[in-house]
Amino acid sequence: MTSDEMIRTLEFMGKKARRASAALAVLPPDAKSGCLIAMADALLARNKEIAAANEKDIAAARANGMDAAKIDRLMLSDARIAAMADGLRQVAGQNDPVGRVLSENIRPNGLKITKISVPFGVIGIIYEARPNVTADAAGICIKAGNAVILRGGKEAFHSNSMIAAILNDSAAKCGLPDGVVQLIPWTEREAVKYMLKMDKYIDLVIPRGGEGLIRTVVAEATMPVLKHYKGVCHLFVDARCDMDKAVNIIVNAKCSRPAVCNALETLLIDRSILPEFAPAIASALQAKGVELRGDAEFCSLVPGAVKAVEEDYSAEYLALILAVKTVEDVDAAVEHINLYGSRHSDGIISTIPENIAYFTGNVDSSTVYVNASTRFTDGGEFGMGAEIGISTDKLHARGPMGADELTTYKYIVYGDGQVR
């Protein structure tokens, strides 16, 4: 496969996706749901084919010495295939995000200006994760009326290809043109590079994976990218708060799933509550095996805490490590968060209304919590149903993104001959 052939094939995929997206965009809600349910049925009906493709990936992974935990994540059992199908059914059952009337306005000259939600067109998804993402991401894109071009990780190539082919076939059987779901058929990095220049065919790219992957996509893409680089999430324990709740929230935010982007990474404590609170939170966290890296004041109160260095305050540990800093007041906490944070999820634990108002008003993050764990930043927890990712950008979508966030809008203006 030469570069020219690769580019030609990608262009052909782009054109197919564009044509499919035009048909999807005007598909009535029921037909769209019907298509998603047909896709779910097809995954179940063809689960043997998926298992056979998956077996190839597993065999290659074993031959390459992949560790057992990673092999387990790659594996598609019947139960996991059934879960993918269930996911598509759930997405099918949600409200249709397309055609919502966002505003309507009759002007003095009689023009009726309506603002309605419409699909983007074609969405590119670049992911490293488990093969079930293929069905999840495709389903939510289609729900919002978009065709999708997928680029999955090398390790799951055969599984991803089979799932994408089954979904695309189902769409064709529902009367849609070929190209609703396509997987890029090469695992070379070169293919991603070309994909990211196809702004003529792809309206939006969403990368899902590590910070390195996302930075590469942002640097190379000529189309808009929705993403978050990382989650350096903070909780601030205010001068007055319910300390039992504070301990419970912090332990949950740090320990319930430390490897995810909404896990707590830095704890800020108001100086006036430090002597009482530091020992309590430290023993709770240390009992869970958390390594504490604090400033001098915190360390002087907490046996076993180690001295934090500057880098600790911008670290996304994704592990049982927590940076801790003593701050003068809510003002200093906000300043720290806006300087060191990643604009993902940050919270205050407090019973002082004016401090809560100051914190929520001034922290420049996509999601700001009051007396709750940062772990709730998630489409499901927000009631969006499926989630396609989390954005720390300020344009278009911030925080968890569901199917609504995969639409844009247009104005339709109805007149009867008006001129200006």
Place this chain on the structure above:
Amino acid sequence: MTSDEMIRTLEFMGKKARRASAALAVLPPDAKSGCLIAMADALLARNKEIAAANEKDIAAARANGMDAAKIDRLMLSDARIAAMADGLRQVAGQNDPVGRVLSENIRPNGLKITKISVPFGVIGIIYEARPNVTADAAGICIKAGNAVILRGGKEAFHSNSMIAAILNDSAAKCGLPDGVVQLIPWTEREAVKYMLKMDKYIDLVIPRGGEGLIRTVVAEATMPVLKHYKGVCHLFVDARCDMDKAVNIIVNAKCSRPAVCNALETLLIDRSILPEFAPAIASALQAKGVELRGDAEFCSLVPGAVKAVEEDYSAEYLALILAVKTVEDVDAAVEHINLYGSRHSDGIISTIPENIAYFTGNVDSSTVYVNASTRFTDGGEFGMGAEIGISTDKLHARGPMGADELTTYKYIVYGDGQVR
């Protein structure tokens, strides 16, 4: 001024803007309106200083041999200064775009998830136009709670500097930190280049001017850019329509102000109506001095029409020239528009409901018209009050952008100890 000094000064401006934006973001609506009114008053009170600064620009323009029409555009009479002040007062009187509750949702676990509009922070405006844009753009940014860094055209440098200084001083007198309105104090291109790398301080850039300026900004900016490159606007005359209205709409769209982005550039005519309609529209347009460039069918019916070449169908003439093409049906019209258009403003003139529905559903443009002139794509005409520009992007804002579009949102989640 060395590059290093320039970069240091720009960084200092960025920090001042960031600090000012934090204060603006939490300013109550009345205080914000009061500040805009104080700015309007200051422009009137200091109109002699503005006139003196403007005189320097005019003198330089005359010395450089600028033509009379351009010099007129540059000139700031007392009436024009009063109009700038009026503009600020109008913006002051509009609804506050910040703090709107966009959604509110109480989850089964008791978490209250609110989505509220918040300012972006710092907005950069790059413009070539008349000096009144300095006040207009600053006013709408501030209304939406944003600090603004302006980079105006070289020709209006002294006028722009004085207006920006007066606005910033007024803000300071209202108790805001220095840095609400700043103009970049150099006219070298180098300064724009550095400005466009300041994503740490500038959240969003809006370029206003010719396509060349906008392409440069998009290529160099490391922060998001909201823009439109050009307006290649279409009207499609369907097989059945009110022909008198059609002629009236087309003449208005082409002739009322040919140099603007919402002016008509290409006319599509359904083949079945061509014999009757072509002579009627041609004589109306030719009477207004419009040069017609049509396909063979159109030219055979219209004396004086010249043969269009391929480039005519993607041209933004901004002049009294119109490309005309005969199409088979509404389907072909939509295909043409999606292929050749600029996703700005396109319309159908028709009395056939199913064709109207097909057209509005399938044309992928930010504003789609039914039986009205494309000239209405404008913040004022849409009822937005002031307008900061028009977007043909699909992310964040499409079509005319008012103060609402200069806000983003954040989620504030209120709990009482919830953990996951």
